[in-house]
Amino acid sequence: EAQVTQNPRYLITVTGKKLTVTCSQNMNHEYMSWYRQDPGLGLRQIYYSMNVEVTDKGDVPEGYKVSRKEKRNFPLILESPSPNQTSLYFCASSLEGQGEPYEQYFGPGTRLTVT
Amino acid sequence: QQPVQSPQAVILREGEDAVINCSSSKALYSVHWYRQKHGEAPVFLMILLKGGEQKGHEKISASFNEKKQQSSLYLTASQLSYSGTYFCGTAYRWGTYKYIFGTGTRLKVLA
Numbered sequence: 322e323a324q325v326t327q328n329p330r331y332l333i334t335v336t337g338k339k340l341t342v343t344c345s346q347n348m349n350h351e352y353m354s355w356y357r358q359d360p361g362l363g364l365r366q367i368y369y370s371m372n373v374e375v376t377d378k379g380d381v382p383e384g385y386k387v388s389r390k391e392k393r394n395f396p397l398i399l400e401s402p403s404p405n406q407t408s409l410y411f412c413a414s415s416l417e418g419q420g421e422p423y424e425q426y427f428g429p430g431t432r433l434t435v436t
Numbered sequence: 437q438q439p440v441q442s443p444q445a446v447i448l449r450e451g452e453d454a455v456i457n458c459s460s461s462k463a464l465y466s467v468h469w470y471r472q473k474h475g476e477a478p479v480f481l482m483i484l485l486k487g488g489e490q491k492g493h494e495k496i497s498a499s500f501n502e503k504k505q506q507s508s509l510y511l512t513a514s515q516l517s518y519s520g521t522y523f524c525g526t527a528y529r530w531g532t533y534k535y536i537f538g539t540g541t542r543l544k545v546l547a
């Protein structure tokens with residue numbers, strides 16, 4: 322089954338404790354992206370990757386890191402989480418649509434709470 | 437800057453029609469539409485490209501006016517399953533993979 326998986330689905334952590342949210346897709350998609358969703362602010366892009374070893378910042382990259390060492394995986398790293406990073410996070414992947422991402426497939430989401 | 441959607445929220449009865457608008461202050465290369473049901477991830481509905489090419493959903497249609505920098509999503513004879521939040525999205529410019537979603541429209545269909 323074609324899918325994007327994220328782990329963990331729920332995470333409660335404390336300020337400053339490094340964490341990684343994993344994302345994996347089995348569709349051989351070139352493009353992968355991370356979004357955060359907050360009430361009243363909608364979906365905002367954190368980082369995206371056009372292919373292996375190629376990543377770039379979205380609209381809200383501060384406090385986050387990513388890497389793309391393999392085509393299928395795109396982990397999101399919070400090196401020193403803060404309460405303002407409490408949010409619902411989505412990973413997405415798509416084929417490269419000739420200059421832009423095409424239909425994006427989203428993972429189930431990770432709800433992160435930082436206390 | 438986020439594309440602005442209108443209305444912010446709409447309530448319909450089954451069988452009624454609705455139009456959701458997406459308006460941008462910047463030129464659009466293409467527009468994508470997604471629906472997100474409560475507690476779920478967004479799901480792709482449709483893509484509209486410059487030049488009028490349209491792809492997507494069989495029961496929902498959309499238009500894209502490049503000159504006005506606007507797109508509209510048309511839901512006809514709405515069903516209960518149409519309830520959710522609708523987002524437009526765009527990469528703004530060919531060759532950029534940075535992506536931005538609109539402000540969202542909450543739609544609720546009542547029996």
